[in-house]
Amino acid sequence: xxxxxxxxxxxxxxxxxxxxxxxxxxxxxxxxxxxxxxxxxxxxxxxxxxxxxxxxxxxxxxxxxxxxxxxxxxxxxxxxxxxxxxxxxxxxxxxxxxxxxxxxxxxxxxxxxxxxxxxxxxxxxxxxxxxxxxxxxxxxxxxxxxxxxxxxxxxxxxxxxxxxxxxxxxxxxxxxxxxxxxxxxxxxxxxxxxxxxxxxxxxxxxxxxxxxxxxxxx
Numbered sequence: 001x002x003x004x005x006x007x008x009x010x011x012x013x014x015x016x017x018x019x020x021x022x023x024x025x026x027x028x029x030x031x032x033x034x035x036x037x038x039x040x041x042x043x044x045x046x047x048x049x050x051x052x053x054x055x056x057x058x059x060x061x062x063x064x065x066x067x068x069x070x071x072x073x074x075x076x077x078x079x080x081x082x083x084x085x086x087x088x089x090x091x092x093x094x095x096x097x098x099x100x101x102x103x104x105x106x107x108x109x110x111x112x113x114x115x116x117x118x119x120x121x122x123x124x125x126x127x128x129x130x131x132x133x134x135x136x137x138x139x140x141x142x143x144x145x146x147x148x149x150x151x152x153x154x155x156x157x158x159x160x161x162x163x164x165x166x167x168x169x170x171x172x173x174x175x176x177x178x179x180x181x182x183x184x185x186x187x188x189x190x191x192x193x194x195x196x197x198x199x200x201x202x203x204x205x206x207x208x209x210x211x212x213x214x215x216x217x218x
Contacts, residue, residue, distance in 0.1 A: 043119065046101035047187030049094045050125050054180025057087055057133060058173040064140065065169035068162055077144035084137040091130045098122055125183035132176065161217075168213040175206040 006019045060083045067076050102119045146157075157165075182199040 043101045046097045047184045049097040051180035051184040058176040062173035065166040069166035077147045081140045084140045088133040164217040171210040171213045178203040
């Protein structure tokens with residue numbers, strides 16, 4: 001492309017050849033620097049971003065559980081809807097971290113020691129969290145609507161029903177955090193191969209507890 005631009009400008013053949021040689025030298029220098037001083041592979045950073053997002057989601061869900069158990073006000077419910085919406089927006093920031101991680105692997109000798117499928121696993125994990133964030137935003141909106149209706153009618157759910165929902169939400173918060181830890185462990189499978197199986201067992205146990213809490217609520 002550089003040579004074509006020079007030709008269209010009316011330069012001589014010698015200038016065109018010189019331009020091509022300079023371009024090739026620059027490309028070779030860039031590749032050489034990338035090999036001699038390779039940039040850091042950012043897969044672990046991206047995995048940490050996914051784990052932290054899951055942890056923040058768990059924190060918001062756990063706060064929702066505590067306020068549901070105590071009988072939250074409409075103001076608290078609306079604030080939780082805003083927090084859930086903000087978490088859904090943070091998915092885009094984590095997605096950018098995944099793109100940076102994928103780009104850091106290209107022509108990078110340091111990527112030899114990393115799992116080639118880790119990028120796909122992280123993206124799959126982020127997709128799960130994105131769907132969960134959308135679902136939780138809908139749930140928080142439903143709870144806010146129920147609180148508004150309760151305040152108009154001066155009635156509400158029984159303490160037992162609120163306690164059952166709160167327990168379900170607490171189990172979900174723990175499962176979200178465990179899922180983030182599992183995604184992080186899977187991204188480090190080459191450097192820490194023994195870390196995945198305990199995280200899988202932890203998540204499996206929490207999902208079973210979550211199913212039992214759902215049965216109790218029903």
